[in-house]
Amino acid sequence: MMTLGSTPRSSSFLAGARYTRALAKLSERGESQTAQGHVLRSQLEDLWYEIPEEEQDLLDSLSADLRSLVEQPPPGPEPTEQEKIDLAAAVSDASWTEVLALLRECPRLSQGVDGAQLRAQCWRAVGVIGVIFTLQLAISDGLGTPEILQQLGDELVAALKQGTARLHAHDCVAATQGLGDRALDYMHQIILAEDNHAPIGSDAVERAITKLQIAAVAFTTQLVIAEGRDPAPLRRIEEKLVAAFEVYDKVQVGL
């Protein structure tokens, strides 16, 4: 069982990670060669030489990994025994940047849900909390199966329970605007059910939770993209989500 902490990072690095994700999002929409994209590049250049080389390397890697989510690289050859040993050793040593590099060089070392989760855990361990959700969201958008989505939901609950979703006040507006109607609808269903003392675990709520797990990943992505202090309204929704999932977990265990 791996125990992962998260390396504290400078505000410049976290801003760089945010700009990198924003640029990746623009690329996905085919809008990276626009004035908005050029502003992000300029912001990255302004902070680039303020951050240590190790963090520069991380942002370079982040850019490559984000691309691999939307343009899957060729799987490449089967990993050699040495590569498998190297991966196991890197995981054992908690050398997360090394794990990321190995997965990038040889995607077949760990594929599918396992690979996505390992990569997400690595990014979390090196201090880029939000990426875990970006990685998972991409999977749920493009490659999702019910089993994968279930795992995404579990991961989301764990992250929410750890209180890792935070917001800058000024990013709150952007994050709120970025929330999909779908996500808000499902959250409102849960909150309404709870406010009306409807039993969590009933068929209607259970169906909503399943959908909610998908929507909540999108929602939380927006939260963590902002990465900062929590505004009360969104924190309330987050608390409701956690409460709903906790009850749901108990019901599931009880079954």
Added chain:
Amino acid sequence: MAPTWRKLPFFLIPERLNGKVPKARGDDRLRVWRHGEGAFADGSINAQLALSRTTAKHGDVEPASRTLLGDYQTALAATKNDWEWDEA
């Protein structure tokens, strides 16, 4: 400057090159150029200019000695024909 164009920051490598370097997210109007074949190390580029390495992946082209800004710019401009377009 960087030792090779693949080691430039991801936002300075034109995005059209992402088939070769997946991290590339730079402005596609940019081109990547190479100067010389020497090692990426502190030292003279010519009589007027010198490379000063700041990290293993970044260096500045500086005046070889204290000089006027105009002369520095002229020295830089004089290298124009020595640069090769290199995106291979």
